[in-house]
Structure formats: C-alpha cells, structure tokens
Amino acid sequence: MPELRKDPIVGRWVIISADRGKRPSDWDSVRDTSKNVGSFCPFCPGNEDKTPPEVYAVRTNGGSSEWKLRVVPNKFPALQIEGELVRKGEGIYDWMSGIGAHEVLIETADHSLELPDFSPSHIESILQIFKARIEDLRNDTRFKYIQIFKNHGVAAGASLEHSHSQLIATPILPKRVVEELEGAKKHFELKERCIFCDIINQERGFGKRIIQETDEFLAIAPFAARFPYEMWILPKRHYSHYENMEIGLYLKLAEILKDALLRVNKVLDSPPYNFVIHTSPIQEPATPDYHWHIEIIPKLTKIAGFEWGTGFYINAVAPEQSAAHYREVGI
C-alpha cells in the first residue's frame, strides 16, 4: 500500500510507493536512456490482457478488439484506489494512506504514431476523455485534485514508447496547486480580475511572447519561463475548470495543441517533453479567480543542485526569443 508522507518543515507531501520498490542494482538502467525501445508493447492491440481491465474505451464499430482509445488503471499505480483514507501521526511526522487513482490513456492503437500526428478530431477525443474521466472520478469524494499529464520520451519520464497520457487523482490538494490557487486569489482580491485573463490581455498587447493565437486560445512563452522553450496554452474565455468548457472548445483546443506540439518538434527536433494540465480542484465550484491552462515543457536541460536548493530556475533562452523561434517555423 503506498503512503503519503508530509515533510515536517515545508509541508510538501511525498508519495512513498515502495511496492514499486527496487533493489539498488535495479537503478543502473536509469542511466541508459535507450532501454525502453523493447520489442514487446503492452499497449498494442492484441495485448489487452497485459493491462488491468479497461475503465473506458472508444471503439470504431463497437467491435471488441477494434479500439481507438483505451483508458486502463496503471499497472504500477503511484496511489491505490481501494481502501480507506487513514491519517496517522508518528511524533512530529504526518502520514496518510496512499489512496488515489492512477490511470493511463492509450492514445492510439498504432504504436508508430505520436500525439501531433493525430487528426484534430482524434486529439479532441483524447481531450474529451480527460473531461469524462474527471467527471467520473470526482464522484469519489476522497479525491480532491486530478492531475492530467503526458510524459513523452525517456528523458521526460516515459517508461513506455507507445503514445499515452496519464491521470493521477490525489486525496489532498498538492502544494504546487495550492500556491497557484492562492497566488491567483490574492490578485483577484486586489484587482477583482483573474490574473490569467490579465496575462492574456497584456500578452496580446505586447505580442512578443505570443506563439500562436486562434479565436479561442492563446499559446505563449510565459514571461518568467522556468525552462527554455516552455509554452503555455490558455483559453481566451475564462474557465476555472478544464472539464467545464463549452463542448465545442475541445476541438479548438485539439487544433492549437497539435499546432503547438508540431512547433516543438520542428524547432527542437522532436525532443522529449512533458505537458501538464493546470486546473481547479475537482470538488470546488467554478471561480472567477483561477483559469485552467496547459503547460508544455520540452525536456532540454537537467535540474541541478542550484534548482534543488533554491527553487530558482536558470533559463538560458529568453521567452521572447523562444516565442520568435516558434513563430518562425512554418506548420
């Protein structure tokens, strides 16, 4: 059973998932970045029995093997769905049982395709499945937050090559999420405006950090980007919750996400990357002060001692410069 443990100094929670525990010698493989291109793929058609039973699927004609998209529980979940949320103290330490959900969305039956290869309507299906999974999982009131993310490439933490994204539902609001919510709330209290709406307006005025703009979405290099070529995609209309968007917007989002990832691949020669959906806590009502968005982080640099110690990031590419490079490439 995984555990949640709280750092007694800064209050950060950590998942200790020791069922996935390894002997020290198992860690050698971490240094070899070429290892995951194996011959057997549990996500390919025909190997459906190698994953836990699916919780959601999209099929072409209702045929049982002709799936286009599948959602399955992670075979090695970071958090576990069964059990009670138990809280415990041990002297000055705080401890909680590792309750949660950890699901994998297999984005295609075709092992050779990557997310930006898909048609906008296929990407729309993926984005709507994220929405559907949130709407299902929020019925379980043990869960407070759902993190949707994609790790692409070994250096970005992907352990399987076949295109997939993931979702983890957590029983507490993560620290990083609380910081963002509180920062946005502070701005709203001061100005009666959403800080993300302010950012959108200001960036549209400046222009220099804009990567792409459509009727409904804006892609920018953020002013204080932590990483070279970091990109954010924001809906121009204010929505605090990803899952609450007007239904037609998921296709528009699919279009700009495809465009964004094509630019990342073209400018940076198909790098490993992470994308992360930042959204509001699933049990809370819509709010005027927070604004969901996507953050895309091409994995180009290593996190080193200075970053671990200070939480400061050193970014060797000005966001204005990365936005210009992204704009210049033809898609």
Add this chain to the structure above:
Amino acid sequence: MPELRKDPIVGRWVIISADRGKRPSDWDSVRDTSKNVGSFCPFCPGNEDKTPPEVYAVRTNGGSSEWKLRVVPNKFPALQIEGELVRKGEGIYDWMSGIGAHEVLIETADHSLELPDFSPSHIESILQIFKARIEDLRNDTRFKYIQIFKNHGVAAGASLEHSHSQLIATPILPKRVVEELEGAKKHFELKERCIFCDIINQERGFGKRIIQETDEFLAIAPFAARFPYEMWILPKRHYSHYENMEIGLYLKLAEILKDALLRVNKVLDSPPYNFVIHTSPIQEPATPDYHWHIEIIPKLTKIAGFEWGTGFYINAVAPEQSAAHYREVGI
C-alpha cells in the same frame, strides 16, 4: 546582462540568462549523455588561463602553479557581479537586474579524482573554503543568500567532469529557502524548539532511518524523502549558519561527508548526484529556529509531468529501506 523575472502567479523568481543563449539546434547535445568526456579540461593544471582569474587558492608551497584548490568566477555566470540592482515593472510583471556571484571551486588538481577519493583533511579544506567565500561575499550587501552545491555527473547537470563544486550568491531570498525558513519558524513559535533538532532527536530514538552517526553529525534518510536514496547530513549541535560552526567541526563534517558519498557510490554503483547546503540567509543573525544541513540527492529518476504539475514527488524506495541499504555496505 542576466535578468531576474518573477512569476506573477506563484511569485517564483527565474533567472533568464540569455547571454548563454543557444540556437535551437544546440539543444541536440542535451540528449547525448556521453558528450562531456572531452580531451581538453579547463580545470586541469596548465590551463589556468582558460578560466577567469582566480579569487581564492590553496597552494602547496606558495608556488604559483602548484595549487591544490582554486576558486574562479564561472566563465558563463548565471548572475553577474558588476552592476547596480535595478528593479522594474512591466504591467503586471516584475523584473530585476541579474546581479549576483557565480563561482566554481576546483576541488583538486588531479582530473582523475572524485570528492570521496580525497583525504578528510582535503575535504575539510574544501568545506572551509565554502565558509571563507561566504564570509567574503556577505560583505557585499546586495547579496542575500548563498547557495553552495555540487553537480556530479552529466545527468545531475555537471557540464565538466573535473571534480568541482559551485556557489551562487543571489540578490533575493529564493522561494524554496523562504519556505524552509518559515516552516521552521512556525514550528519554533509553536514549540519553542528547532524542528531540525526535533528531527534529530526523534530519528535517534527510532534508529530505522539513520545511515551514520558520529559524535557531531547525523546522516539520515529523511522521513518524507522526495527521491530514492536521498540523504541528509545534520550537525547534532544547533547552528543556523553553515559558516558559523566551531572551526574543528569542518573536519568532522568532512569525515561524515566522505563516508556518505562512499556509501552512495557503493550502494548505487557511483551514480550522478547533487549535494546542496541549506543554510540561513547570509545577512541575518544566528537564530534558534533554523538549522543548516546538507541534502544529497542521487540522480536515479526523472522529474516528469506529475511532479511539474503538483510539486508532489513519487518515491519508489521507502527511506527506511534506503537507510538499511546504506547501513549494510561496509566502508
């Protein structure tokens, strides 16, 4: 000139050091982890003119080429020492000139040696140079914090193989540091006790997370370790500032640091690692609520989308298990 930019939502500062800027095509090398084993080393004896002029050195007989340890400004500094601390706003954004210091401590003249290969007294010299550099740089009141860290191995962010550590002086207190100081202060206000002293006492009582204990220092696997095999070294006597320890303690620290890194190398087959000194702001007086310490992070895993989104870490090795593995190896 590097810039400091503040994220308007969470208040995190970022260093945009675009003088180190690269064209997109330069990033390819990031994916090749074997590239830094070049033939030319600017840190080797005979190449002293390839680094900026040294700011500190230890020599065997006062001879000019026979140095044992050298401190030089970083040739590609993240922050720049010359200039005025200018603050500027741009709409909702905050901006500051990138003033600071970035120095490299070349830990040995011998390219083939690593830190744990050195004698305790050689490591003591390194630890005392950290102290001396803090005592010198704190006279520059533009600097508020000094981060001392070591990146060992390419995967941990080292760009040169020759054994070295680094120091960055920043003009603001980093967010991560403030969080730790505030967390410790809160505990002190509640209990009139230092939280780190409490941790030390509690861990000595439990035993299960202790890796090594000497008269003056304790090495533990922290209760809420973010990373597999993370290790902390704490002085058993309370000191808020690294540079304020009784002078004899630096040798004792050298001994346990050598022991710790030998254990890391033995258990994990010489992995890349970072170590980071967490200490109090240099311009502030000694305090009963904060306790300096070292955090050692073997680089075994990748930071992925879930961590970027939530600030939550998933650790697949229980600290009790890693402490046992560390204890078991003979040194």
